[in-house]
Amino acid sequence: MSVQRLGYLGFEVSDVQAWRSFMTEKLGAMEAGGDEYSARFRTDSRSWRLLVEKGPADDISFAGFEVDSEEALFAIGERLESHGVKVTSESSELAAERGVLGLISCVDPMDTRVEIYFGATELFEKPFVSPTGVSSFLTGDQGLGHYVMAVPDIDAAMEFYVQGLGLNLSDIIDWTLREDLTAKLHFLHCNGRHHSLAIVGLPETKKMHHFMLETELMDDVGFAYDKFDVDQSVVMTLGRHTNDHMLSFYGATPSGFAVEYGWGARQVEPGWSVVRYDRISMWGHKFVGSH
Structure with a gap:
């Protein structure tokens, strides 16, 4: 369970x-x-x-x-x-x-x-209407999206979320942010979404590193990117991740952590094998400015 x-x-x-x-x-x-x-x-x-x-x-x-x-x-x-x-x-x-x-x-x-x-509340009688014209977000059986937390103790976090909540390990990325800073990211799933939660050992002042929303159409990501680009609040440029293959960018929220806005992620299928990666992205996802 x-x-x-x-x-x-x-x-x-x-x-x-x-x-x-x-x-x-x-x-x-x-x-x-x-x-x-x-x-x-x-x-x-x-x-x-x-x-x-x-x-x-x-x-x-x-x-x-x-x-x-x-x-x-x-x-x-x-x-x-x-x-x-x-x-x-x-x-x-x-x-x-x-x-x-x-x-x-x-x-x-x-x-x-x-x-x-x-037993969450559904409001089919009041259809979701995006104020910016987003076609729809990918939710349903995959849930809201995902979030990534910076933790001081990976082992304790893994024990709680895997042994306690029952999430499963999807894969691991050894991420080199710069020469003197590396981080190991653990990606956890509980349905077809590649990860609903990822945990990373980083010297963050905040628990929340970022949360992610996934759209049904690629153009919705592009339209959102333009909005962040206008006020120079892009944190990482458009790119595609190595593990879940999502095309996305990262933007700054009003609280200092980030939001990932993406499209096109692959799903965890039967027979999935845990693997590791040396890079977080196939291309793109370049840090912008001082972020």
Whole structure:
């Protein structure tokens, strides 16, 4: 038993209004309610996928992983507890706030809140409409997308996410950022998406390195790239990754970590073998400016 997909992400941000503009005008997400202290955003038929709440951290505040039933939720809770993880059964009030039928939570070894839930709210009667004209985002059985976290202890993180949550290793990249800095990235999947989470040992001040949204059309990536290029907020240029083959670029968010905006990733298929890579990209993905 494992979690089935990444369902949602929450961020604590110092400037909610900047994020509101960023999510809608640059990424093409649809606002789904909020106030001066918080805002939610849709990328598909779900009632929300991304939440920003006012606070000083400018970092991830929680990640939500989905399972398909109440029975699966109980099984994941038992699996976590069998590995020494304290699990909290959340109140019906918080479940209602998240728009789910059942919700448990725990914290990973980096003290990041992880929520597991079933029964998310669908809004087919209120179709997703991108304010920038994005055709659609690739979600469904593959979930929201992915995120990458910088961790101080790879072994502890792997034990939690693999042994506890049940994610599986896709592959590893030994990434040379410069002569004096290398990093080992571990990519983890729980469905056909190549990775829903990646963890990397980097001397980051933030837990969140980046999160990723995948579009259904390549042109949507190009249109978004132009928006980031106009105000010089591109972090890494267009490129194609070696492992998941995604064509993407990276842009700066209002909180200092990055967003990857991509298209065309290959999926994990039956018979997949774990391999390693020496480079993160076949071409492109060049750092821009001081980033």
